[in-house]
Amino acid sequence: MANALLRSGILIVALSAGAAVAHDPDVITQYSTLDALKAGLYDGDMTYGEMSEYGDFGVGTFNALDGEMVGFDGRYWRITEDGVVSEVTPDIETPFAVMTFFDHDITFDLPAGLDFKALSDELNTHLTSANTPVAIMITGTFDTLTVRAPRHQEKPYLPLGEALADQAVWHLTNQTGTMAGYWFPDWLGNINAPVWHLHYLSDDHSVGGHVVDLTTDSGTVSLDPSPDLTILLPQGVSFNEAELGAP
Ligand SMILES: [Zn+2]
Secondary structure, eight states: OOEEEEETTEEEEESSTTTTTTTOTTEEEEESOHHHHHTTOOOOSEEHHHHGGGOSEEEEEOGGGOOEEEEETTEEEEEOTTOOEEEOOTTOEESOEEEEOOOOOEEEEOOTTOOHHHHHHHHHTTOSOTTSOEEEEEEEEEEEEEEEEEOOOOSSOOOHHHHTTSEEEEEEEEEEEEEEEEEOOGGGTTTSOSSEEEEEEETTSSOEEEEEEEEEEEEEEEEEEOSEEEEEOOOSHHHHTSOTTOO
């Protein structure tokens, strides 16, 4: 698989995927792009077994948009629209996943009583740069938590905005668990969402999903700024012929 390495804003095409990035905690490796997902490219040719070579931590989805993926400490979990949580096996394919070997570079206490907007504002104050992607892990307790998972999509696929109009949503209380995710800068907005994007898994592995809102109680936040970003581009007709970057 061809491997495009984005370094200091210069796109370099590497000949062998993985060779330059093995177990480097300062590298985020992403398969496909947000624009490709927005265009409805929901079937990837990448397995989570392959993606796990690029990290022990990450978020993503599954072919046909069939669930949310949250991974940390080297294990990967799937939350589907029926609310079932299962461990991801290496053969399962993804159209979009973002991995890193997580490093607890910056650690601070999770403030209590924050909703998602207030938490995002607080996290922004801990960014070391407005221009460098960051991986984030939160372990803690949450008085309230709203999470969601997309519906399994049928072909022909709708664009992401329409596909996500109807999702499974769960309103939870008194949660204890882990959030894994990323923040990307605005200038990489075609690659990944320039927001604090968090996926959750409860400690008892019973519930999880993409975090929509929350009320924090207590816990720990760890940030891992990552100056290197590797983008693995899908190798197929649907990606090669897609209209990406359209307004
Ligand atoms: Zn998500």
